[in-house]
């Protein structure tokens with residue numbers, strides 16, 4: 001099995017489905033360019049049939065972004081698929097991503113179709129799309145809650161029609177890592193032509209397990225594409241977060257042993273751009289991109305990190321785009337961290353006794369103020385020299 005993992009970003013499609021996250025055409029192009037810099041393999045740029053604005057945005061991105069495959073979502077019908085193909089005409093590499101729900105609940109209550117009708121529509125849509133574009137992804141919506149036997153019939157049929165990627169969504173974020181991983185594995189084992197397609201995972205975060213489920217889909221299930229979004233943006237509790245899943249695979253290469261095209265040093269800029277455009281604030285303790293992700297506040301940790309960064313850092317802040325890690329000075333900081341900051345600020349105190357006095361004043365201040373900024377330290381040291 002290939003060790004190449006495809007990163008499929010759907011910030012501009014599933015991410016935009018997040019209530020309040022709608023983006024202008026220009027903003028979408030800016031994000032798409034940043035995703036290209038990040039070396040994302042596939043950018044799902046939108047859902048062409050959903051609105052003229054989305055069609056235009058996909059078209060513009062297809063004409064502008066040349067290094068990534070550009071994809072449009074389409075329901076499993078000829079009209080949606082033709083719209084997607086039209087929007088993608090200018091792309092160097094185009095993908096149509098077509099989907100139809102396969103769970104009993106969705107088929108009966110939402111689509112009001114019988115399983116045989118759904119199977120036929122899936123088959124016909126992939127056949128139709130395949131005549132327009134070579135790269136076809138098929139998703140059984142609510143796949144994780146679908147009947148196994150029926151799902152196998154549908155997926156075998158669409159692979160036979162030429163689907164090149166099979167994406168198995170956990171549409172409502174119901175999966176548990178081990179179960180989801182084994183689910184993908186079982187599908188791949190049971191479907192006779194399964195090795196003709198690349199298997200993909202698409203996990204929602206309703207129970208906070210989208211990243212864990214995606215990783216299990218890769219490790220236990222053998223999937224080789226992960227669908228994800230910047231900052232985990234997406235419907236309800238969001239999608240699998242790109243920065244987390246990518247850094248988990250990079251940091252634990254010893255376990256996953258996979259290669260990716262991603263250039264991680266553009267992650268932070270992508271996160272900030274998406275946050276600024278959508279107005280969705282990134283929580284400070286968010287892994288990888290949160291303001292505190294590489295900040296050290298306790299004295300013991302600061303001392304450790306100043307001696308050897310590996311003591312409390314499993315990845316380098318610089319590798320994901322931060323200028324460096326951050327020693328946050330506050331009441332928990334130790335003398336060592338304080339002294340280091342004095343040096344960084346170019347402050348040369350005459351003797352260790354002076355350092356001790358300044359440190360005592362700093363501790364006093366830190367009891368009154370939650371974070372001590374460089375300006376506070378400067379003021380404190382200037383006061384100190386003035387009093388001599």
Ligand code: KIV
Pocket residue numbers: 014099139140141142169170171172202204
């Ligand atoms: O969550 C989902 O099922 C989807 C599909 C359209 C792939 O986003």
Ligand code: ZN
Pocket residue numbers: 014169171202204
């Ligand atoms: Zn989704």
